[in-house]
Amino acid sequence: MPIVLYRVDDRLVHGQVVIGWGKPLNIGFIVLLDDTVYGSDWERDLYRMGTPPEIELRFADLAEAVRQHATWRVEPANGIVLTADVATMAAFCQAAPPVERLNLGGIHHKPGRTPRLPYVYLADEELRTLEALQQAGTVVTAQDLPTTRAVPLEALR
């Protein structure tokens, strides 16, 4: 399974993703699934500038990600699919199964969200969305780094 991590992280491409997960998982590419970034030449250039040259950064909106998912899963290089929010990842999981495991890596405070872990804040609606995903077969855990404990979704209620 060359997509070795499906992650929700509102900081998108940053040190924990590129180094913390990227090094031990020997990542060859990251798919940044974000409609805003996908639609902006400037944002895409910015994210390319901030990504190490050994990692290929790809951009997708939801439609493109759904089209490409099967292809990414059979590539020889290991990859990460990254979204900034639960809603985008949930839409992707529903439209392009299978996604066996989903990692909540960094969802920070916003009005309406309550703290579940120091690095995970969720609104009740986001929690319900994740519970529905898990019921549909995707195992959801929170884990900021591979060296820390994976926290099951049930513990975030």
Next chain:
Amino acid sequence: MSDALRGVVVAHGALAVALVQEAERISGQAGTLVAVSNEGGSREEIERRIADAVAREPSVVFVDMPCGSCFFAAMHLARQTEGVRVVTGVNLPMLLDFLHNRTLPPDEGAARAAVKGTDAIRKP
């Protein structure tokens, strides 16, 4: 509006506070740099913290890494804010030189800081 450039240091965890404290302690210039941490913030929140520190003044924003949340937040703000420039790889020598060259225009101040910071990286 002040004539001098503002210096804003943006870094992971407590690093920015430590760099600012030591730059001010060594130079004897207190209150001339502002520290911003990325701790616990989304990219939008980090950008808001940097914007508060910049306070619409001509500024050089010093960032720890040429990637990551601090970098992206600073670049986002700089794109939307006139007179704000970003320098990556912040170190003490570039901050100390900056403190004595704050009357430069933002572009020149940032370029000078990048040169001074790079000059300090040596293998004696």
